[in-house]
Amino acid sequence: xxxxxxxxxxxxxxGASLRLSCAASGRTFSKYAMxxxxxxxxxxxxxxxxxxxxxxxxxxxxxxxxxxxxxxxNAKNTVYLQMNSLKPEDTAVYYCAAGRTRYSGSSQTExxxxxxxxxxxxxx
Numbered sequence: 497x498x499x500x501x502x503x504x505x506x507x508x509x510x511g512a513s514l515r516l517s518c519a520a521s522g523r524t525f526s527k528y529a530m531x532x533x534x535x536x537x538x539x540x541x542x543x544x545x546x547x548x549x550x551x552x553x554x555x556x557x558x559x560x561x562x563x564x565x566x567x568x569x570n571a572k573n574t575v576y577l578q579m580n581s582l583k584p585e586d587t588a589v590y591y592c593a594a595g596r597t598r599y600s601g602s603s604q605t606e607x608x609x610x611x612x613x614x615x616x617x618x619x620x
């Protein structure tokens with residue numbers, strides 16, 4: 497059974513930075529892509545960013561390019577989301593997801609395990 501546990505979400509002011517972590521267990525972490533999704537109040541869950549199994553390739557939602565960075569430490573079975581220049585519209589519950597293969601993109605169907613989510617609130 498794969499488990500994903502996110503941490504790091506909290507209330508910050510606009511312009512601040514925040515780093516989320518997602519610790520994985522239950523299968524060989526380094527063989528699969530990882531992604532981050534988010535769900536704002538009253539909205540559908542949406543793709544944010546993803547990284548391939550090796551960490552050499554990343555894929556971004558346009559609105560976070562230049563502000564968000566995804567990285568992974570396969571030795572620690574952990575994926576990170578560094579969020580800079582946060583905006584109120586980034587407020588959401590952020591979910592970590594484990595890909596079905598080494599490369600996963602923006603579709604939720606490409607991911608087969610999900611964390612419980614961590615709340616990020618950006619005040620203006």
